[in-house]
Amino acid sequence: MYLRKPRASSAEKALSYQEQQTKINEVRCLLGQLAERLPNFCSDASILRYLRARNWDVQKSGKMLKETLKWRLECKPETIRWEDVVHEAETGKIYRANYLDKYGRAVLVMRPGFQNTSSAKGQIKYLVYCMENAILNLAADQEQMVWLIDFQGWTLASTSVKATRETARVLQDYYPERLALGILYNPPRIFESFSKVVKPFVDQKTYKKVKFVYSDDAESQKIMTDLFDINKLESVFGGHNQDGFDFSSYAEQMKEDDKKMSDFLNSGGSVLSKEPSLLSSLQKPEPSTSEALSHGSSDSSSSSDVESPRSLHVKNSNQNLNAPQVNCSDSGAAKSEAQHELMIQMRESA
Incomplete structure (x- = not known):
């Protein structure tokens, strides 16, 4: 049995579920047509990682994710x-x-x-x-x-x-x-x-x-x-x-994984869009390792207090709580600016 994952950061706790979901939606709007071309790489879980990496700054997160999507379209790492x-x-x-x-x-x-x-x-x-x-x-x-x-x-x-x-x-x-x-x-x-x-x-x-x-x-x-x-x-x-x-045994394992990757992609899945399971994480026991081993464990609050899109998804769905939605069509100026920036970036990378 594995230990429970480290707790969320204090910065994440400062944002309510609605606020986090709003930021996720705003980032998705900034992506424009890229989000439509690579929807599996623009899941809530994926966008959430970019928001965390950029301290919840929507503009910086959107720019970072755009670059990743362009890279994946060009290099096809999967x-x-x-x-x-x-x-x-x-x-x-x-x-x-x-x-x-x-x-x-x-x-x-x-x-x-x-x-x-x-x-x-x-x-x-x-x-x-x-x-x-x-x-x-x-x-x-x-x-x-x-x-x-x-x-x-x-x-x-x-x-x-x-x-x-x-x-x-x-x-x-x-x-x-x-x-x-x-x-x-x-x-x-x-x-x-x-x-x-x-x-x-x-x-x-x-x-x-x-x-x-x-x-x-x-x-x-x-x-x-x-x-x-x-x-x-x-x-x-x-x-x-x-x-x-052992190179020989590792080679066989990688060949098997390649087949698994191909099957996964052919089924319409995406490596980056895999969503963590809420129930399996809740069933894990309290961690007994040193707090120094978990980068988010410095928070003294229990993990049940953390409000994140994944951890509150079940609770909020039971309460019929709808997160605020961002109407991309109503933010024409921002969308136009984002598309203009994307065109410049794509031209420079050509």
Whole structure:
């Protein structure tokens, strides 16, 4: 049985269900025809992630989501298949672990010291494939994943500045609010010192998602035992599982997942539009892990007090409570401006 997901942020609690739904509707209006072309990627859950990423600023959220939709139309990331990236995967530099954390979240293992190619384009393509695969395999009540970053064998020569910059851009711009926690395992000590220097300039919600763990530090190792089943966690991360990355078995798993992705898309589904299940999340017990492991757990209020579109959907439907609707046709000036901006952006990307 998995632990309950972290509680919503205080900023989210400050908005009522009606206010949140109104903002979601306003963002959808700003998307114009893009929302009609990619309706599955403009679900309430998807828009909500972009609003959270931009602190509920409708204009900034709409612009961010527009860029994502344009990118998906152009690059079609959901159509990348194992045979397209197999050469990038040979060393296991990124792979989805065959276990979940105690919250039931998918785990992506990243090993930058195992870099085996020099093409930034190919590396980004494989990263996107892994992200799409991890999202596909999220449980019905989950939206986020955990990254386990192993620095074994890492040197400055392992890192391409161009690829690193593009990696950060893709993850921040096209997959907002997908990271629950990033664990840097045995990183060079200077990393942690540098993080303390830049802390005042980094969004605190993001900063709290990054944890430094060292194999020779019992206190930091507690993060691993609190977050993972130690019997399933690989030994390289302090667990009891002696099985490392096996390329052949992983390849078979990815081929099966590719079939699942194709079936899912052919059925009219969308990876990004998967809505978490309210009932399954309510049935989970109280979390027993350290509050430091959940970026939203600093709030003292119980999760039942959180007013969000998903958590109040059942309650409000029973009360016949209709959220305020935004009439897109009545906001002609705003819509015209948004369409003009979209045309400029599309022309620049052509």
